[in-house]
Amino acid sequence: MTTTAVTAAQEAPAASLLRFATAGSVDDGKSTLVGRLLHDSKSVLADQLEAVEHASRKRGQEAPDLALLTDGLRAEREQGITIDVAYRYFATARRRFILADTPGHVQYTRNMVTGASTAELAVVLVDARNGVVEQTRRHAAVAALLRVPHVVLAVNKMDLVDYAEPVFAAIAEEFTTYAAELGVRDVVAIPLSALAGDNVVEPSAHMDWYGGRTLLEHLETVPVGSDPGREPVRFPVQYVIRPQTAEHPDYRGYAGQLASGVLRVGDPVTVLPSGRTTTVAGVDALGEEADAAWAPQSVTVRLADDIDISRGDLIAAGGRTPVPTRDIEASVCHLDERPLHVGAKVLIKHTTRTVRALVKDISYRIDIGTLERRSGAEGLHGNDIGHVVLRAAEPLALDDYADNRRTGSFLLIDPADGTTLTAGMAGEAFGAVPAPGDGERF
Known part of the structure; x- marks a missing residue:
């Protein structure tokens, strides 16, 4: 295979596939948005649409409730089935998509880590009536922690605030300011109404003050992928x-x-x-x-x-190779309901290697609302984001997560029952952070 052929083979799939994740607080309309995106992009099979229309009529609704296109998995989740992230596959003439639909309840924030870990774009949904809430900040922090390159702020339910531009502008400014403090470089804000279909796939006739792309147009044109060479x-x-x-x-x-x-x-x-x-x-x-x-x-x-x-x-x-080490400093998102404490014995799973390790120190945890660092003496609880120091039984060759998402990430596992406890990213979470200090902001 020639060099030209290799380059062409590398770039073709990267240019035609986008992996993205959706996140939003409860009742922000995420299910309706995903359903609208699938429906208006002609990605719903006829029998699926017929079933949704039938279920909607039984509820006394004339128009199909597009949220029902994704509610099936939610019902399974409520019954205790261990499926945390729903994946949707669809395509347009310009690009193929893998959508990771993550749950919105604060209890399942940790599942966004699963959905966004391989994503190149995250859609963070906000209810225009409520603006940026704590869960919005938490989703933005997880996206920044995972170094998701592109973030879309989808300001939904604009129809319920009379499509008012000042409402959208205030929410967009607050979110982009917060995201900038996290180190997120690319944020695009889009006003829309998933229920009415405004700016999801088709441009809105009610928001002539908005001159940007629709959500689907942005998904189709955002630069993704990288040159493996x-x-x-x-x-x-x-x-x-x-x-x-x-x-x-x-x-x-x-x-x-x-x-x-x-x-x-x-x-x-x-x-x-x-x-x-x-x-x-x-x-x-x-x-x-x-x-x-x-x-x-x-x-x-x-x-x-x-x-x-x-x-x-x-x-x-190629370039600098990682230096194997037993002492690991990393930013983490704790996933389990059981807290992680200093002195805990865990397993580290890094790529295909699993070794025993000890939690030597929990340097700090991050207050999502204020971005202040708090003492980690009490350990990390479910959904907490913080910084830890680990001592591995055998050396591991980790890259810094900022340089390589695949070889800079790892999992902490309970050696007793195999439960995944924590997702780790080697290095600092949000770029350079000053020396630890209780209540210090970065």
Whole structure:
């Protein structure tokens, strides 16, 4: 495969697929917005629409209640089924979409971490009558913590405030100011009415003062993806393949998914945490030899030298390689109802490697409302965002999360029952933070 062909193959899928997440407080109209987006973009099957229309008529509603397009999963969730994020797949002529519809109740804020962890854009919904509330700030903080590149503030229910421009302007200014303090660089505010369809897919006839794009137009045109050729190579080893057959008596391959970068035959690489160096002897993709592989392909890599490599090792190349360390400082979002305390024994799952660890210190937790740092002496409770210091039993090769979302993230797991406790991001959450101090703002 030529260099030109590799570049074209890398860029084509990135330009045509957008992963985005929706978030909003309870009763802000998120279900209706998602339903309107699917309906007006012609992404609802005829039988689904017929079922919604039938259910709406039974309720005495003449127009179809588009919120019912997503209410099925919510009902399952209320019955205790462990499905926290609903994924919707749809497409237009310009782009394909994977939508992670996250629950709005404060109790399920932690589930936004799941939905937004791979998102390139987050839609944060606000009720125009209520403006920016605590849950809005919490969703913005989670998006900033996860380094989601693009944020859309969807000011919904504009029809209930007479489509007043001053109402929208005040909400947009308050949110963008808060987001800027979190380090979110790209915020676009859109006034809309999901119930009436204003500015969701079609432009609104009631808000001629707004000259921006509709929500769907923005989703179709926002720049997404990155050039893997400019990223460092990170290949977590998932499985060692040694068939030892008569046809391939000396075959040794390392299977996994390329987390970032482009890996080519002949490239020099470093195996971590051992630090041994070698070169790429071959790349096998879908049972055939290839000249190169790029993220997020799943491939088998063959190396020129026999090195002791096992599951959890990291093959790295290109630019600065991470330095394996047992001492980890990270920003975290605590997910479990049980608090996380200093001295807790946990498991760290980083890419394909899982090791034992100890929580040495909880430096601080962040007050979502004021962005002040509070003492972490009492530990972290459910939905808390803070900063921790960990001591791992074995060295881990973590990138800073700001540099690489895939290899800079990890999970803390309860070793007793396997429950996921905390989502961690190596480094500081919202950029440079001054020395800890109770009540200090950053």
